Amino acid sequence: MVFSVRLFEGYKMRDPTAFLEKEYNELVEKALDWRLKEVQGPSEPVSIVDGREVIILCSNNYLGLTTHPKLKQAALDAVKKYGVGSGAVRAISGTMDLHMELERRLAKFKKAEASLTYPTGFMANSGLIPQLIGNEDIIVSDELNHGSIIDGVRLSRADRAVYRHNDAEHLAEVLDEAEKHSPEYRRILVITDGVFSMDGDIAPLDEVAKLGAEHGAMIYVDDAHGEGVLGDGGRGIVSHFGLTHKEVHVEMGTFSKAYGTIGGHISGSDALVKFAWNKSRTWLLSSSHPPAVAAATIAAIDVLETEPQHVRNLWRNTDYFKKAAQELGFNTGNSQTPIIPIIVGESHKAKALADRLYEDGVFVVPIVFPMVARDLARIRVQMHAKLTTEQLDSVIEKMETIGRDLDII
Numbered sequence: 001m002v003f004s005v006r007l008f009e010g011y012k013m014r015d016p017t018a019f020l021e022k023e024y025n026e027l028v029e030k031a032l033d034w035r036l037k038e039v040q041g042p043s044e045p046v047s048i049v050d051g052r053e054v055i056i057l058c059s060n061n062y063l064g065l066t067t068h069p070k071l072k073q074a075a076l077d078a079v080k081k082y083g084v085g086s087g088a089v090r091a092i093s094g095t096m097d098l099h100m101e102l103e104r105r106l107a108k109f110k111k112a113e114a115s116l117t118y119p120t121g122f123m124a125n126s127g128l129i130p131q132l133i134g135n136e137d138i139i140v141s142d143e144l145n146h147g148s149i150i151d152g153v154r155l156s157r158a159d160r161a162v163y164r165h166n167d168a169e170h171l172a173e174v175l176d177e178a179e180k181h182s183p184e185y186r187r188i189l190v191i192t193d194g195v196f197s198m199d200g201d202i203a204p205l206d207e208v209a210k211l212g213a214e215h216g217a218m219i220y221v222d223d224a225h226g227e228g229v230l231g232d233g234g235r236g237i238v239s240h241f242g243l244t245h246k247e248v249h250v251e252m253g254t255f256s257k258a259y260g261t262i263g264g265h266i267s268g269s270d271a272l273v274k275f276a277w278n279k280s281r282t283w284l285l286s287s288s289h290p291p292a293v294a295a296a297t298i299a300a301i302d303v304l305e306t307e308p309q310h311v312r313n314l315w316r317n318t319d320y321f322k323k324a325a326q327e328l329g330f331n332t333g334n335s336q337t338p339i340i341p342i343i344v345g346e347s348h349k350a351k352a353l354a355d356r357l358y359e360d361g362v363f364v365v366p367i368v369f370p371m372v373a374r375d376l377a378r379i380r381v382q383m384h385a386k387l388t389t390e391q392l393d394s395v396i397e398k399m400e401t402i403g404r405d406l407d408i409i
Contacts, residue, residue, distance in 0.1 A: 031347040032368050037358075042067050045387045054363040055391055057381045062338055063228055063303075063310040064386040065260030070303055071296040078295035086288040090277070094288040102294045103265075105301050110235060112245045112267035116276050117294075119286045121224050121254035121264030122148040127282025128250070128266065129191070130156040131275070132218065136186040138178050140217070142166065142203065144196050149222055153191070165196075168207040175215040188215060194223035194237035195230070198372050198380065200339030202230070205237055209247040220250040228258025229338060234304045234311045245269060259300040261293050313385040314338055317392060321383060324396045329409035338383035341367075342399075343376055344408050350377035356402045362395050 027033040040048040043059055043066045065071055078098065088094035099117065106115040118124040129152030133139055138159040141149065153160060161178065163171040171190070178188050190212050192203045205221060212219040223230075223237045231239030238248050245251065245268045255263040266276060277283055289297075303310070318338045326332055331343040344350050347368035354366040357379070364379040372378065403409040 031351050045384045054361050056363045058365045060257035062258040071299045074295040074299035075292035078291040082291035090288045098294040102298050110267040113270040114273035115267040116273045118264040123282035124252050124264035125152040127280040131279040133158040133189050138185050140190045142192040188217035190217045191220040194221045195225035195337050199333050200335035200337045202336045206241040218249045222252045224254040227253040255297050261297045310385045318383045340381040341378045343378040347377040360398045
């Protein structure tokens with residue numbers, strides 16, 4: 001200890017972490033910081049947040065399955081039988097019969113040869129993309145793809161090209177250039193979100209798949225927000241467009257949204273799944289889902305297959321709310337799904353709108369740069385299957401009053 005003190009005598013000590021507080025304060029000044037609120041109860045349309053009863057319109061729990069009795073009972077039964085953890089990574093002793101059953105059920109539901117689950121959706125993208133593509137290849141990516149896709153792309157050593165958002169003509173141009181590259185690329189991977197999480201619009205996956213086939217490219221879709229929402233009975237975007245996994249080679253999704261649990265997954269060919277579990281380090285080096293999560297997710301598939309009213313109610317509420325917001329003059333962008341942006345422009349105005357709504361009993365979150373462009377700040381409304389028409393009318397009335405006060409409408 002004496003030696004350590006003497007070693008630094010005469011030196012001016014500097015704090016190497018001083019930048020943390022400085023950069024955080026800069027975010028606060030620009031209204032670009034995240035302010036966390038505490039949900040003090042279940043994820044329901046009406047819950048207690050920071051001690052206040054509010055209508056929650058910023059949850060990914062689209063169908064309300066987080067509190068569905070069948071999911072809760074399945075989780076409790078699994079804890080009694082298996083305990084609370086799996087004890088290992090999947091590749092060693094962490095593969096339980098529940099995990100295998102979940103993947104069989106999911107593959108059948110998705111009409112795929114096979115499925116593989118990951119601890120999270122982010123880990124599916126960051127773990128698989130760099131293994132599919134290497135330094136002799138190119139990734140062609142939609143310009144508004146999710147951050148988990150971007151991180152997966154960065155982890156690869158492949159060349160990268162970006163096409164304008166949902167612009168199939170530009171994608172065709174980019175693919176033409178990729179095919180002319182010298183030396184010739186070994187592989188081309190086209191990757192897109194299915195539903196874009198900030199705008200609620202849907203990728204033209206049918207056109208993307210067609211162009212991929214013409215250029216010999218692999219097609220990878222991240223359908224996190226389409227799971228349980230789009231397609232036949234909530235089967236997702238591949239089903240929505242009537243495609244197969246011979247045309248869309250990797251269908252990635254999550255359980256943490258409409259399914260009501262947590263985790264990521266991929267569906268496609270048997271070869272894809274075997275490749276992924278041997279190559280994907282986020283899968284190989286992460287412990288598997290707790291038994292309760294696997295069991296509850298199996299129950300979620302049961303609910304989707306046997307209770308179609310949840311998806312119907314979600315879309316009924318989506319259409320009702322979106323029409324009312326547009327009639328008042330709110331800018332909902334190009335939303336085609338239960339994600340409905342209310343675009344207001346500057347970040348301070350988005351935060352003011354969110355704060356005023358919270359004071360009036362409506363919990364929404366402002367979305368600002370870098371999540372969206374600086375001049376496209378918004379609140380992001382996400383519909384819920386269990387909201388009533390009376391609750392929606394109440395929200396619309398409050399939005400109208402506050403929107404006029406803030407000169408948004």
